[in-house]
Amino acid sequence: MNQIKYVVAGAMALLLAMVIGGYFADPAPKATDKESAAAGGTLRIGVDGTEPAFYKVDGVAKGFDYEMALGVAEGLGSKPEFVVMDFSDLFTALQAGEIDMIGAQVTETAERKKDFDFTAPYFVTYLSFLTPENSTIKKRDDINGKNIAVVEGTIHERYLTEQYENVNVVKAPDEDSAVKAIETGKADAFFYDAPYTAPIISRAPIPLKEAIVYPADDAPIGFVIKKGDERKKAMDDVLEQMILNGDWLKIKKEYFKEYPLSDVFKDKGV
Incomplete structure (x- = not known):
């Protein structure tokens, strides 16, 4: 009889321990936790809805x-969720935790790195000169001594002054104004990001051509994440694998087949 009491008492004690242990155990990670996002949660990717990025x-x-963002999400075991907004709102949304990552052809700069982290590069900035179809500008040496339009406040103004001699920079408030400067004879060419020139050419009031395209190897493009995001190394590993296994080159050829391969990716064995 006493043995039965001991058995019952022991069973009750074990049950109580299991209940208490379950009650105070750490809860399962939520989909918004960093650990969860790296192992099956949702990865929210901010994009600006501009061709050819998204x-x-x-x-x-x-x-x-x-x-490329799909590849990163898959490599992390995460569900991708794309959030479209104006480019100027992406960084504020990232700081506020509304998105986890920016994928919008963002060039890594020293200024941006003060506030954000960048993944390993998945592209580089490609620069181009738009000219009238009958322009004598054929190669980069032809730029010297010319009047070149840029959108004020962009990285292109700095590149012009650093990489070219005797260039007169014509500042314009937007792309269409830069084209207008060419139309009125105030500028000989428009210096801009190559991936975004197609719509500019299509809506221009004068015939334009992309006379020169070249990669700026010192201007890498990466996904932007919050400072100290613990997923950075995992993201970098996924991107490296996409480059090494040929996935990156396949995607590059689909969207930028005509662009010369950057030394950044030649050095990686592409």
């Missing part, structure tokens, strides 16, 4: 940055 054709999402 756009839609008949309701189907496409884009270079879109496909």
